[in-house]
Amino acid sequence: MTKAVLLMGSPRGRKSTSNAVCIYLQEIFEKNGLESQDPIFIRNHVASEEKMNDMLVAIDQADIIVLVAPLYDDTSPAIVTKTMEVMAKNSSKYANKRFLPIINSGFPEPFHITEIAIPIYHKFATSLGLHWTGSLALGGGEAMRGRIGKLLNEGGGFGKKVMKALDRVVESFVTNSDFGDEALEIFSLKIYYNRVMRKFMIWINNRSWKKTAKKNGGQVDARPYST
């Protein structure tokens, strides 16, 4: 039986878009006859050598490695980079395992992900001899509200769009074919690029941060480190 490991790379933990994606993937892995365990939360494994080793054993035993992570500063979160560095020390172990990163960003444009983060993950994969089976970039991940603990099936049309893409990912694993590199606009850029619509959305977004900060007793544009 083909074994898949799900690496959940969000430092946020359970309440995250990445975890929502992992939960759905685990469900469809099982439905499609792929053996998989609960997603491995990278953040729980990087702090100690013992836990890091546990994660490396799970990766070593898998045929397919799926990394689900947010985009942080145009690239991987530090905890994911740490995992990549440690894996690189034992690179011979991972040769020919299939690897696919699924990366989400709050910005609606997937190119924030595909411009540099995906190429860095690709470089990591090829350096370790992993088989790059493709990647999935999810632009506008914020729309699914994973941050407040929503699952994909609670994410309306946005969630459905992502679930369909994940179904295709799993289908590629089952048929032993490459998924390819796909960038998904969770929120349609056609609508976002409409000048009036974009202005309205940005206004709503900015206003919402301002209101939340005010509610918490802060001023959103404070400059505490000004000299």
Add this chain to the structure above:
Amino acid sequence: MGVLILNGDHKGHNKLTAIQEILEDELKEAGWDTETFILNEYNIKGCTGCFKCWDTTPGICTGIKGDDANKIVEKVIQNELLVFLTPLTFGGYSSELKAIIERMLGLLQPGQLIVDGESHHLKRYERYPSVLAFAVTDNLDKEEEVLFKKLLERHSRNFYPPMHKTEVFQTKENEETIRDRVNKCIQKINVGNKSG
């Protein structure tokens, strides 16, 4: 003029020591006040994405308590130049350097604006430091070098430095060559800062 050097070497490695020392010498020679943090000697955790630095205590990270990140982040915005030193890591930053970069999120303001047709976060401060990013590698890989330059270019769009410049060095380069390349970078930054 102040410069903050963030050395992202891995614990127990000294891959970046030589370039750090050359850089400090040359910057001092050029009239900069330098301060260096060897990040692996400090307790710095990566961002947990709680957004408290945006919506609860705007500008200050209060989501992670008891580590050393805030005192470094404060210095970032108070200097004119920020230098990243990192072992080249698949074309990107080391995890040590990446952790502190993530903690700079509060230097930006939440929300969005469009710059050159792209969504980006808002500036919190009027002025940000210029950024020099130096990566060191044992064996030069052109693909990684290109990735590193591109990473800085993308990162700069979200961090608003007046100038940014990257260089990739090889560990086997001799001191004279490194010194010469470092100097050229400093000159460019000096010119940029004066004209900016």
